[in-house]
Amino acid sequence: MGSDSTGEPAAKLRDVVFAYDRGLDLPAADSFADDEAYDPDDRGGAVLRGLDLDIPAGSFTVIMGASGGGKSTLLRTFNAIIPSFVTGSFAGDIEVLGRDATSARVPEMADDVGMVLQDYESQLFGTSVTSETVFGPENLAVPIDDIDPRVEHALSVAGLSDLDRRRPPDALSGGQKQRLVFAGVVANHPELLLLDEPTSDLDPAGSHDTLEVIRSLADADGFDAPEGWNGPETIVTITHEIEEALLADHAVLLRAGQVYRQGPIREVFTDVEALHNARVAVPPVVDTFDRLGWSREDLPLYPDEAVEAVLERALEWTPPARRGDSLPGAPAGTRQKTGDPVFELEDIVHEYETDRETVRAVDGVDLTVESGEVVAIVGHNGSGKTTLAKHLNGLLEPDSGEARWRGRDVAERSMSEIGRAVGYVFQNPDHQIFADTVRDEVAFGPENFGMTGDELDQAVTEALETVELDGLEDADPFNLSKGQRQRVALASILATDPDAIVFDEPTTGLDATQRDQFMNLVARLNRETSVTIAMVTHSMHTVAQYAPRTVVMDDGQKAFDGPTRELFADESLLERWNLEPPQPIEVSNRLAAETGQDDALPALSVDELVAGLETAGSDAASGETHAEADAATGGDHS
Amino acid sequence: MSSSPSLYADRDTFIHRLNARSKLALITGLFVMAYSFTDPVWVFVPLAASFLALVAVGGWPNFKRLSFIVVALFLVGFAVWPAFTHSGGAVLLSTPVGTLTEREVLFALGRSERIAAFIIGGLLFVTTTSNEEIVAGMRSLGIPFAFCFAVGTALRLFPTFLGSANTVRQAQAARGHEVGGNNPVTLLRSYIPLLIPVFMTAIRNVQTQAMALEARGFDTRGDRSFYNRQPFQTVDWAVVVVGLVAAVVSVALRLQGFGTI
Numbered sequence: 001m002g003s004d005s006t007g008e009p010a011a012k013l014r015d016v017v018f019a020y021d022r023g024l025d026l027p028a029a030d031s032f033a034d035d036e037a038y039d040p041d042d043r044g045g046a047v048l049r050g051l052d053l054d055i056p057a058g059s060f061t062v063i064m065g066a067s068g069g070g071k072s073t074l075l076r077t078f079n080a081i082i083p084s085f086v087t088g089s090f091a092g093d094i095e096v097l098g099r100d101a102t103s104a105r106v107p108e109m110a111d112d113v114g115m116v117l118q119d120y121e122s123q124l125f126g127t128s129v130t131s132e133t134v135f136g137p138e139n140l141a142v143p144i145d146d147i148d149p150r151v152e153h154a155l156s157v158a159g160l161s162d163l164d165r166r167r168p169p170d171a172l173s174g175g176q177k178q179r180l181v182f183a184g185v186v187a188n189h190p191e192l193l194l195l196d197e198p199t200s201d202l203d204p205a206g207s208h209d210t211l212e213v214i215r216s217l218a219d220a221d222g223f224d225a226p227e228g229w230n231g232p233e234t235i236v237t238i239t240h241e242i243e244e245a246l247l248a249d250h251a252v253l254l255r256a257g258q259v260y261r262q263g264p265i266r267e268v269f270t271d272v273e274a275l276h277n278a279r280v281a282v283p284p285v286v287d288t289f290d291r292l293g294w295s296r297e298d299l300p301l302y303p304d305e306a307v308e309a310v311l312e313r314a315l316e317w318t319p320p321a322r323r324g325d326s327l328p329g330a331p332a333g334t335r336q337k338t339g340d341p342v343f344e345l346e347d348i349v350h351e352y353e354t355d356r357e358t359v360r361a362v363d364g365v366d367l368t369v370e371s372g373e374v375v376a377i378v379g380h381n382g383s384g385k386t387t388l389a390k391h392l393n394g395l396l397e398p399d400s401g402e403a404r405w406r407g408r409d410v411a412e413r414s415m416s417e418i419g420r421a422v423g424y425v426f427q428n429p430d431h432q433i434f435a436d437t438v439r440d441e442v443a444f445g446p447e448n449f450g451m452t453g454d455e456l457d458q459a460v461t462e463a464l465e466t467v468e469l470d471g472l473e474d475a476d477p478f479n480l481s482k483g484q485r486q487r488v489a490l491a492s493i494l495a496t497d498p499d500a501i502v503f504d505e506p507t508t509g510l511d512a513t514q515r516d517q518f519m520n521l522v523a524r525l526n527r528e529t530s531v532t533i534a535m536v537t538h539s540m541h542t543v544a545q546y547a548p549r550t551v552v553m554d555d556g557q558k559a560f561d562g563p564t565r566e567l568f569a570d571e572s573l574l575e576r577w578n579l580e581p582p583q584p585i586e587v588s589n590r591l592a593a594e595t596g597q598d599d600a601l602p603a604l605s606v607d608e609l610v611a612g613l614e615t616a617g618s619d620a621a622s623g624e625t626h627a628e629a630d631a632a633t634g635g636d637h638s
Numbered sequence: 639m640s641s642s643p644s645l646y647a648d649r650d651t652f653i654h655r656l657n658a659r660s661k662l663a664l665i666t667g668l669f670v671m672a673y674s675f676t677d678p679v680w681v682f683v684p685l686a687a688s689f690l691a692l693v694a695v696g697g698w699p700n701f702k703r704l705s706f707i708v709v710a711l712f713l714v715g716f717a718v719w720p721a722f723t724h725s726g727g728a729v730l731l732s733t734p735v736g737t738l739t740e741r742e743v744l745f746a747l748g749r750s751e752r753i754a755a756f757i758i759g760g761l762l763f764v765t766t767t768s769n770e771e772i773v774a775g776m777r778s779l780g781i782p783f784a785f786c787f788a789v790g791t792a793l794r795l796f797p798t799f800l801g802s803a804n805t806v807r808q809a810q811a812a813r814g815h816e817v818g819g820n821n822p823v824t825l826l827r828s829y830i831p832l833l834i835p836v837f838m839t840a841i842r843n844v845q846t847q848a849m850a851l852e853a854r855g856f857d858t859r860g861d862r863s864f865y866n867r868q869p870f871q872t873v874d875w876a877v878v879v880v881g882l883v884a885a886v887v888s889v890a891l892r893l894q895g896f897g898t899i
Contacts, residue, residue, distance in 0.1 A: 081849055110855030121798060122846040125791070125854075127646055127768035134865040139855035141862050168648055170797075188855060353699050395808050416814050424812040430842070431802070432809040434834035444831065448814030478838070492813060 008098070009054035010192055010234040011078050016092030018048040018073060018082055024089035032258065047073045049257030051092075055250075060218045060235045062245045062265070065254030066279035067511040068481045071238045074254065075194050078236065079113040080104045097191055111140060114190030114232070118197040118509075120178040129155070130165040132180055136188040149226035150187045158183035158213050174381040175206020182213050189225070193217065193232035197239055200508060203380040203538050205578035207241075214247060240511050242283045243580070245269070246302060253278040270299045281512030284583035288609045303586045310591060310613070317591040319600035320608045327563050330374065330548045331605035332523040335530065340371040341407070342500050342532045343392050348401040350387050361387040363556035364401070369500075372530035374523075376543040376564065379553035380578060385536045388553060392502050392534060393422035406499075420449040423493030427505035429485040432492070438464070438480075439473040442491045449496055463495035467521060483514030490521070500532035501525075507539050515539075519546050541582045544568060544604040552577055565601045584609040645764045645797060647696040653766045654695060658775025660874035660881075661767055665759045667881030672755040674888040675897030678747040685755040688762055697765035701758070708757050712750045719746035744899045769794050770866050778868075784858040795847070799840055806835045 015029035029050030047070045055061050055078075063071050076082045080101045083090035094101040097112050117123055126132035133151045142150065155161050158179040169177055178198060185193070195214065199207040217231055225231065239245050251268035253261040255278045261268050269275070272290050275282045282290070285306045289299050300306040310317065321328055329336055350362040362384040369375050369392075377385045390396040391403045394410040403410040410418055423445075426432060435441040442460045451459060464470045467487040472480070477488050486506070493501055506522070507515040523546055525531050537543060543550055543564060550567050552560035554577060560567055567573060568585045581589070585602045588609060592600035603609040653661065671684040692701055701708075720742035727740030767775070769790040776786040810831045817832070819825035891897055 076849075079853055081853065085849055085852055105857075106849075106852035107855050107857035107860065110853060113853075115850070115853040117846065117850055119843075119846055122843055123850040123854075125769075125794065125847075125851070127770060127794070128648075131768070131770045131866065135856075136854045138863045138865055139857060141860065144863055144865060147863065147865055166648065168646065184854065390808070393812060395812060415811050415816075419812050419814045424809075426805065426809045426812075428805075428839075430839055431805050431835055432813065433838075434831045444815070445813035448816075496813075 007057045010057040010059070010097060011053070011055040011101075011236075012093075012095045013051055013053045013074075013077065014093040016048050016051040016053075016077065016094060017046050017090070018077070018092075019046045019089045020086070021045075022088055026089050026091050029092065032256070046089075047257055048077075048092075051258050053252065053259050053262070055234060055236055057234055059250040060248045061237070061250040061252060062248035063236065063238050063252045063254060064240070064245060064278065064280045065260075065511075067240075067483060067509065067514055069254050069279070069511075070257045071254055072196055075115075075196055075236065075238055077101065078192065078194055079109040079115055080106050081115075107139070110136070110188060110190075112190060113192045113194065114185035114188050115194040116178075116181055116185055116196065116198045118200050120174065120181050120201065123181045123184075124169045124177060127168050128166050129160065129163050129169070129180060132169055133183050133187050136184050140188060146227065147187075150189070151183075153225050154183040154187035157186050157216060159209060173206060174202050175209045178202055178206060178210050179213055182210070182217075186217070189227065189229040191233050193235045195235065195237035195239075197509075198237070199239070199241065199244060203383075203578075204378075204540065204580050205380045207244075207538075208578055208580060211244060211247065214244075218247065240281070240515075242269075242281050242583075246283065253280060255279075266301055269301055270296050272296075279511055279513045284606050284609070285587060287606045288584070288587075288613070291606070291610050292613060303583050303590065306583075306587045307590045307594060311594055315613055317588070317595055317597070317600075318612045319588060319592060319597060320603055320612060321565065321601045322597075323566075323569075323599040323601065325601075327548075327565055327601070330546055330564065331544070331607055332520070332546045334374040334523050334526045334533070334546055334548060335372040336374075336548045338371045338373065338530075341368050342371050342373075342405065343367065343369040343534070344402075344404040344407070345388070345391060346402045346404070348388065348391055348398045348403060350384075350391070350396060351399050360556050362391070362398075365553075365556075365558045367551065367558065367561070369532060369534055371532055372526065373549065374526055374533040374547050375535070376547035376550045377534060377536045377553060378538070378540075378543060378550060378577075378579065379559075383553040384556040385551075385553040386504055389502050389504060389534060389536050390424075392500070393424050394418045395424065416449060419445075420496045421499045423496060423498040423501040425486075425489050425493055425501060425503045425506060427508055429482070429489035432489060433477045433485060436476060437473065438469060438475050438477050438488055438491075441477050441488055442495050445492050446495045451496075459495040459497065460491075463491040466494055466525070467491045468517075481514075482509050483511070483518065486510065486514075486518060487521070490518075494525070498531065500534070503533065503535035503537070505537055505539075506535055507537065507542055515542070522546065540580055540585075544582050544585060552579075565604060568604065569601045588612065645700055645761075645793070646768050647700065647765050648768075649696045649766075651695045651766070653691060653762070655873075656766075656877055657868050657870050657874040658767050658771040659778060659870065660877040661763055662775060662779075663878040663881035665763050665881070667884035668759050669756060670885035671888040672752045672759075674892040676745065676748045677897045677899050678744055678751050680897035681748045681751040681755065685751050685758065688755055688758040692758055692762045692765060695762070695766050697761060700761055700765050704757070704761065708754050711753050711757070715750035715753055716746045719749045741899060748899065764793060771868060774864070774866050774868050777864075783862070787856075787858075791847070795840075795844070798843065799836075802839050802843070803832070803836045806832055806839070809835070 017026045017029050032049035065071050073082060077094050078096050083102060085106050124132055125135050133154055134147050137147045137150055160179055160183060169180060199210050202210060218235055249265055251265050252259055253268060253274060260278050261271060261274045269283055270286055272282050283301060285303060286299050286301060300309045345365060345367040348362050348365045351358050351360050365388055377389060379385045391398055397411055405418060405422060433441055435444060439460055442463055443456055446456055446459050467490055469487055469491060477485060506518060510518060519542055522533060526533050547564050550564045551558060568581055571589060574581055584606055585604060588603040603612055668684040668688055672681055675681050720738060723742055723745040725739040725742055729737045729739050730743060731738035773786040773790040777783055815831050817828045819828050
């Protein structure tokens with residue numbers, strides 16, 4: 001797959017304006033030009049604001065931008081979900097694969113356009129692997145005799161050939177479910193494949209496997225598919241994950257509901273200012289060398305290129321620490337052990353029943369978390385990490401073993417006691433929000449715990465100030481952005497002044513800016529108030545940046561419990577548990593290996609990577625090589 | 639201990655292998671039996687048959703999950719049904735408010751057993767029949783595909799809905815919320831923090847699912863293929879006959895005055 005910019009574009013959008021509210025009198029497309037005041041956190045009004053875009057046929061295009069900035073909305077115009085299914089208020093022209101997508105119905109577009117959404121649970125319709133995969137071809141009235149070859153091929157592309165065809169989707173892992181969704185879509189033989197954050201709900205292993213499927217679809221030359229189909233000609237994906245974005249060859253940045261930048265991937269992802277302005281995470285490798293002062297055309301994009309560039313220019317690598325040294329903490333400055341245990345889990349066992357068997361989700365885990373500590377709990381889906389975390393505040397009771405908070409058995413405490421002391425922030429804030437106003441939502445917990453009057457008002461006000469939502473007290477929480485709703489959920493916990501907070505996937509669905517805002521807030525709380533933090537997460541960036549200690553769960557057992565830096569230093573461990581290290585770690589581990597520094601521990605952040613390269617002196621900062629410096633000084637190092 | 643969200647139990651039992659239509663005929667036969675009689679001894683026969691079959695096909699976990707509904711309906715029915723019949727027989731309980739006679743107790747017991755038989759029979763069907771088989775079975779009975787698919791989707795969404803409700807319950811419990819109240823109004827109000835997130839989440843899920851359906855080409859207007867063709871075999875005909883005989887014999891016995899109180 002490669003861009004064919006000379007041919008007819010796969011999708012062509014002109015003057016597209018769209019708002020989710022129906023019956024609006026939309027302004028003309030050109031009236032939105034240079035609208036710098038647009039805030040993606042604001043709800044209401046037009047989401048797409050006079051957008052013009054060509055998706056090159058044959059390209060693998062990634063669309064990035066702020067959460068709430070119109071990425072998913074844009075993607076849904078390609079298969080007529082907008083304006084056919086979600087009508088809203090629409091104006092403009094959209095042509096997809098030569099068809100007018102503004103007048104087509106979604107099922108009509110499904111002949112040529114396939115779509116994979118983030119939430120795999122909502123896309124599975126069958127009760128077996130086979131029934132799920134045949135669903136699309138049945139809908140398209142594919143002759144029965146042609147369906148079996150399509151199913152076999154689609155499952156093979158998705159890496160699910162060995163799966164029992166009668167197996168129910170419920171019994172699959174998250175990664176397998178998403179790959180089954182891919183198989184179902186691939187069986188329709190689409191020419192244009194749309195991917196809406198396909199890995200954001202997946203664990204590292206699931207993401208890895210799903211990315212392999214995307215790679216194989218993007219590089220479909222020699223596809224031995226039935227009926228002469230040769231893979232999707234064009235792929236368009238949305239993601240917040242930079243590693244995923246770098247699979248593409250063409251990038252589009254959205255800002256203020258318009259195309260802000262577009263072009264070849266290297267051109268867009270080395271434009272640091274544009275990425276910042278579009279609220280897109282700068283690739284850590286680019287960020288590092290940009291901060292070292294390298295010119296834009298010299299900036300490496302991938303870890304391999306970074307390592308190669310450093311070695312080529314003979315720059316020195318000084319790791320942030322070595323084995324045996326006292327370990328530096330997390331880059332965010334969050335706290336480490338203090339010696340006073342808050343949580344003590346002892347030989348915890350928790351089981352659940354499937355229709356076939358009893359599964360031991362947590363199998364004899366011991367865990368002690370000390371006061372003020374920040375601990376990350378990671379592992380693949382089904383490894384038992386969330387089940388374990390729910391024992392910390394008594395949401396689940398162990399089948400055997402004992403969970404203690406401050407030395408007292410959690411099972412013997414009422415939820416009104418333990419709930420006030422140990423807050424639990426769920427992954428999806430929409431699983432708790434119900435009130436008409438932000439104030440009422442935040443006051444709900446403290447009221448349940450008996451707070452009233454001025455004490456309650458003060459707790460709510462302080463909590464909203466802490467999460468920087470003061471001023472939105474009377475807003476309807478359902479109208480806030482996902483990042484803001486996440487902060488409302490946190491405020492509702494903070495208002496009870498907890499001793500400890502447990503987070504379940506705190507950054508899922510947040511863009512780079514929202515993620516950093518939220519986690520910096522958590523880190524600040526920990527530093528300033530010593531609140532103990534346990535967080536279940538798939539985000540290795542979050543783990544590296546914010547958690548000095550990491551627990552790895554594997555098949556219900558604790559497989560690792562130690563300093564995060566030591567975990568990330570051991571690539572064999574990362575590989576065993578399918579933990580994909582963030583770019584700074586990958587680069588620093590590679591540099592340590594290439595320069596024979598076997599005792600080096602990795603850089604966990606861009607700051608540490610920059611510091612380790614800067615120690616070589618101003619040469620690194622300027623991009624000047626040691627060889628060039630030698631030449632300039634005549635090789636005199638005296 | 640937690641439980642799996644799906645009601646369908648993937649097994650290879652005799653009932654699983656039956657065509658969905660013959661299963662429907664068999665369960666309809668059991669329902670007619672339960673509906674024909676009022677004597678709890680007679681109603682116990684289809685109730686026990688459904689229950690034993692359910693356990694035999696691996697439906698015990700499903701029964702445990704829904705047992706609170708069965709027990710609640712049984713007990714509420716047992717308390718309420720005496721008011722819907724006339725008294726008769728020996729007086730079993732006499733209070734200043736009123737009396738409870740043998741006939742009223744037998745009547746209430748029979749009606750409660752009947753409701754339990756209906757629920758367990760339905761559970762037997764969904765435990766042994768996948769969504770596709772239900773949809774295919776209904777379609778082969780001439781029911782429009784759109785309706786059949788809606789039923790199948792509702793069955794599939796039900797466990798997801800339960801899972802979501804459980805998460806909401808945990809999220810609110812973690813904030814100190816307890817369901818309960820001294821009077822019906824406060825009791826109902828205490829459900830609001832649970833119901834709003836559950837329904838908002840359900841609405842979002844349904845919208846995403848509807849979108850995903852259409853994006854996969856699902857269309858009630860156009861032609862479609864049907865991959866899962868279920869053969870209707872001799873054994874299915876035999877089961878239909880058994881269901882039919884059970885229904886006819888039950889009605890005949892009832893008309894002869896058997897099985898009543």
